[in-house]
Amino acid sequence: MNFTNPTSWMWAALAIPIVIFYILKIRLRRVPVSTVMFWHQIFEEKQPRSIWQKLRHLLSLLLQLAFLMLLTIALTDPFFDWEIREVRRLVVVVDNSGSMRALVDDEDTRLDEAKDETLAIIDSLRPRDEMAIVAAGTQPRVVCGLTGHQRTLKDALGTIDVTDGPTRIKEAIELTRRLISDHENGKAVIVSDGSFENSEELVQADDIVWLPIGEESDNIAITQFQVRRSLVDPVGYQILVEVRNFADEPAETRLELELAGNVVDVIPLKLEADGRWFQVFEKTSPDGGELLAKLEAEDTLPMDNVARAILPERKKQPVLLVSEGNVFLERVFQACPLVEMAFRNDPPSKVPAGGVVAYHKKIPNPLPDGDLIIVQPENATDLWNIGDTIENPIVAKQDKDSPLMSFVRLDNVLMPEARRLTIKGEHAVLAQSLTDDPIYMSIERPNGRVVVLTVNLDQGDLPLRTAFPIMVSNALSWFARNQGELRESFATGAVAEIDLNDQLPASLLGSESLELELHSPDGRKRPLALRNGTTTIGPLDRCGLWRVAYRDFTVTVPDKEEPPLVMVDEVACNLTNPDESDLRPAIEPPEDAETLAAGLGGRPVWFYLIVLAFCLIGTEWFLYQRRFIS
């Protein structure tokens, strides 16, 4: 036996005062009484046993000295050689991914079961063993570093909360191996349900012990859910849904789609065993908001029966037509469902905010700020010089990649006349004639966008072609800057970069006083950093709507300490992870589970010495001191 702290032997010197006090103690306290006649009656009946009477004080001294010696030895922290040879280093990886939310009974989840297993490992730790805990959900992290202190480990284990994210088992195992380092008796213990990729391969690793959690359970899940605005229809949108049946039996369910609380569609589904159902829905609505997909399924993992997406709202676009009268232009704008139409004969002093001004023939010089549609210009402006007319221009080349020319073909359109323009600055030619004269072009100015169509609408058949309303619709969409065409719904665990240039007030962009916050669906918040108008959020560890917001310090609300919260953007996050939703076991119980069990109850020698010491002092108290306590 060896001693960690041999200097503690000096505490044995306390035996000297104990012996001195013992000698002093046997000189009895003298108590005067008025009469001893009553005491005689008690003690004359019971004569003390002489041997015990003689030895009792000596035995008391011996018990006290034994108590002191046991304490002294405990302070020296004795240990055996085998303790050093067999010391272990365990790193327990606790899976707290979304699949661990699955219920194993009415109350407990798979994570609760995993914690119970881990607690058993902690309780079995031997003295000098070290253990660390790593959480493997969404983002692997060391919950508790290497320590042998069981209370610390248990407290740290209690802080592990289940996430909705995927199991990052590879990263967790890498982290684990770094913690184990080259320790001779190092072992990684994975406490997981195995709902992740390549679980069977990882089971084969020699340095890993698997503790499988949970039992086989059927599950139906939404594995994909996205929505986007239609590229063709200004008020249309498309929904992508994938539903999978993770069971060995066929299943029936119903999929319900809701937009901002209103039912959009209900689809009955029949899914084969291990079946997959996939569909894209075309719907129309100018409204935006939260699009919710719900499965009517009662399984052990309700989380993946719901998915969310954000549908951008289509806002009305004010259009002011400045013309002496052109029925084609009037009708084409009125045909657009999102246009709020107005007419004027004379040019306005300024362009309405967020709107578009369409000038026909007479163009103000210089051009006003804002988004402009110029049709059939007859005079020069600050952006172009006017030239002569082009007779019978035939469109020979058009920019197919430009969003302004989507679904537009002008090569067969009869256009008897157009105006030749010489653009002064940078511009994009969308359509040009055989003579390389631009007929349709776009100009991006710092103070607004401009689209110029030089064709004479009064002649030719362009206004009668389907291309004409499409051109106008494309132009209006271009002016609207196509915001939110696709607001991607992220899978849990994802890290996303969000552009906030258009959502944040210009005065706040780059301002140091801007305090951007990310609010999770479960109410947590964390600060966000803004760089060049973009911010990075994630890893997203909860399903639901994540909100980006800032505090408006320019407004003070009475009776409130914090300024009001201004929401900037929303991001939908769903599990949509087939590996997490598949609750059927992927790994078998390990055969070497007994290696985790440690002997002797996991207590050091000093602990047993102290227990023995207190047993002795308890005996001494029972025999000698108890009667002094009334």
Next chain:
Amino acid sequence: MSKIFDSDFLNKLEYLSLISRRVFRGQLMAQRRTMQLGGGIEFADHREYTPGDDFRYLDWNLYARHDELLLKRFQEEEDLHVYILLDCSHSMEFGKPAKFDLARQVAAALSYIALADLDRVAVVAFADRVIQDFPLMRGKARILSLMKFLEDLKPTGSATNLTELVTSFIHRPQRRGLAVVISDLYDPNGFQRGLDILRHHRYEPNVIQLYDPAESEPGFLGDIELQDIESGNIRKLTVTEKNIKEYKQIFENFLESVRNYCSSYGSSCTVSHTQIPFDELLLGMIRQAGTVR
């Protein structure tokens, strides 16, 4: 002014005297009518006239009606002799305050009440024998000398021996009367025999037993040397909770035996601990006596 007989004590004495008169209306201790007929004022009966009788006591009304010479007889009033037997053994100096102090205050107070009622009072200080005497006296004026006597008393002698005291006490040439025993009654030979002798010689024993709370509830445990302050004997003991419990039971039985003795022979008995002031103790006695009558 002494410590035990201060001005407050004297005020309380007067108060107690008034209370006792109110309660007994002239029937306490003295002012008792004896069976002896004589020169009192209260009519008793008639007897025939014999030559030589005093003519003043002839009942002339009866002679006029019945023509018989009958002599009126009157009941003679007699003062009571009160003997206070005060225990001065060392056991009486035990406690805080000492039992002896309270015993002397009670003795003084009783004496004052008796003297105020025109009775005669004597005090006998005893331990294993008679230590000191204060002879019979009469009149309130003697109370100061009595208090001086009590104040000068010191605990002395060895263990209490009530039998020895009573034996010498009854052989004194004196009238019978009230014998008030103020003691803790820690007589190794038993208190009963002494009181029996008193009763047999037509004394009327009254017992005032005093004890200290520390005697009824010992506050020590463990290994100790028990020292008897009367005898000086030392005994090594290991006192346990169980022993304490047994002790309390024995002590309670002892107090109960005193009460039972007095009750069975119709004697007055007052058992009190030293935390009760003397005036409360006496008031209790007066009330008890008033109720009994």
